[in-house]
Amino acid sequence: MKQNTIDHAHRLLTARKPDWSLDQPFYVDSDFFDMEMELFFNRQWLFAAMTCEIPTPGDWVRVDIGRESIILLRTKDGEIAAYHNTCRHRGSRICLAESGHATRLVCPYHQWSYELNGRLLRTRLMGDAFEKDGFSLAPVAVGVVGGYIFLNLSENPPSFEPFRALVEAYLLPHGLDNAKVAHTQTLVEKANWKLVIENNRECYHCAGSHPELMHIITEFDDPNDPNVSPEYKALLKKKDAEWDLLGLPHAHTENNLQYRAVRLPFTGGMLSMTMDGKPGCTKLLGDLTNADLGSVRLLHLPNTWNHILADHAVTFRVFPINAEETLVTTKWLVHKDAIEGVDYDVSRLIEVWSETNQQDRKLAENNHLGIRGRAYRSGPYSDVIEGGTRDFVRWYSEQLLTALDPIVTDQAMEQSA
Ligand code: FES
Numbered sequence: 256m257k258q259n260t261i262d263h264a265h266r267l268l269t270a271r272k273p274d275w276s277l278d279q280p281f282y283v284d285s286d287f288f289d290m291e292m293e294l295f296f297n298r299q300w301l302f303a304a305m306t307c308e309i310p311t312p313g314d315w316v317r318v319d320i321g322r323e324s325i326i327l328l329r330t331k332d333g334e335i336a337a338y339h340n341t342c343r344h345r346g347s348r349i350c351l352a353e354s355g356h357a358t359r360l361v362c363p364y365h366q367w368s369y370e371l372n373g374r375l376l377r378t379r380l381m382g383d384a385f386e387k388d389g390f391s392l393a394p395v396a397v398g399v400v401g402g403y404i405f406l407n408l409s410e411n412p413p414s415f416e417p418f419r420a421l422v423e424a425y426l427l428p429h430g431l432d433n434a435k436v437a438h439t440q441t442l443v444e445k446a447n448w449k450l451v452i453e454n455n456r457e458c459y460h461c462a463g464s465h466p467e468l469m470h471i472i473t474e475f476d477d478p479n480d481p482n483v484s485p486e487y488k489a490l491l492k493k494k495d496a497e498w499d500l501l502g503l504p505h506a507h508t509e510n511n512l513q514y515r516a517v518r519l520p521f522t523g524g525m526l527s528m529t530m531d532g533k534p535g536c537t538k539l540l541g542d543l544t545n546a547d548l549g550s551v552r553l554l555h556l557p558n559t560w561n562h563i564l565a566d567h568a569v570t571f572r573v574f575p576i577n578a579e580e581t582l583v584t585t586k587w588l589v590h591k592d593a594i595e596g597v598d599y600d601v602s603r604l605i606e607v608w609s610e611t612n613q614q615d616r617k618l619a620e621n622n623h624l625g626i627r628g629r630a631y632r633s634g635p636y637s638d639v640i641e642g643g644t645r646d647f648v649r650w651y652s653e654q655l656l657t658a659l660d661p662i663v664t665d666q667a668m669e670q671s672a
């Protein structure tokens with residue numbers, strides 16, 4: 256991290272107008288990006304993959320975050336583990352494909368091999384004196400809840416438990432451990448990752464940009480939002496009573512601006528996020544028998560939002576590539592026993608969100624291009640309809656400033672000593 260970047264970022268955040276967008280360097284500057292990855296992003300719990308993507312021991316997926324690469328795998332004991340994808344010999348990447356199955360991990364450079372628990376198993380031609388102990392793959396912290404796998408690149412991650420405790424009951428009825436990925440959409444958006452999240456956290460733009468989405472959902476995702484209409488309030492009351500009888504949690508619950516869960520009904524009698532509102536998959540998730548469960552909206556900043564319905568789930572994962580490019584991965588999940596062509600049709604299942612994602616991509620990219628210009632100045636978020644974006648940027652700024660404060664204080668003390 257560069258000294259002047261730390262000072263510059265600290266100055267800008269300290270002087271930041273509350274609830275206005277960030278200053279230009281936070282969106283476009285590669286030194287700011289490196290600093291942000293180290294002090295902020297890599298310290299957060301990040302949504303990485305679903306448990307159903309690695310169902311059997313030896314299954315693995317590779318997850319790349321900025322310059323980091325992580326192997327997520329299912330151990331022999333059926334647990335989920337994660338390791339840095341960096342060989343302990345001379346540092347080569349070990350897993351080069353996006354996913355696979357292995358009884359042990361073999362580095363392609365000089366064939367050092369590792370057990371699924373990360374221990375170095377075998378080497379060639381290292382001499383009799385070589386001790387394999389102490390050369391295990393570097394572990395990465397993992398948190399699992401309701402079929403979701405999160406990881407944390409920090410050496411001292413905060414507890415995953417509060418998030419797990421808050422959202423687990425919303426997720427378990429949907430049985431995502433026993434789902435499968437019906438389709439994956441991968442977009443490399445030419446926009447800073449925060450603009451992707453900022454765009455997601457408001458629906459100010461929805462009426463003008465999302466015709467497919469707006470015939471299903473409302474512009475708000477909090478039942479207490481001042482924009483909730485009397486008709487929607489009545490619908491909420493009716494559906495909440497039904498869900499209470501089914502024992503399904505629905506209340507809006509959140510923690511410290513960073514994460515929340517809520518179950519909300521769809522409008523217009525729709526059952527699912529399809530163009531005609533009918534289920535996208537006739538075989539429902541888990542052991543569910545009622546198709547009319549609205550969607551659980553699961554948010555965990557800084558990198559995921561989700562819709563978990565009765566018939567399918569849509570997961571969204573955001574990973575920064577660099578200051579000006581972001582990987583956005585969307586997965587549609589259905590029951591693992593659902594049969595394509597019989598229970599679901601992929602094009603019908605994905606239509607609403609694959610269109611919506613392309614529309615959002617253009618919005619984020621145009622936003623990024625405008626911010627790159629010399630006329631860009633920070634602008635105000637609307638309290639009426641951009642509360643989610645305001646909260647995200649407020650949370651991000653507080654987190655980053657908290658990480659920067661002691662560094663700047665230490666520097667000041669060193670200089671005065
Ligand atoms: S770098 Fe992996 S075996 Fe040499």
Ligand SMILES: [Fe+2]
Pocket residue numbers: 454455460461465614615
């Ligand atoms: Fe959008």
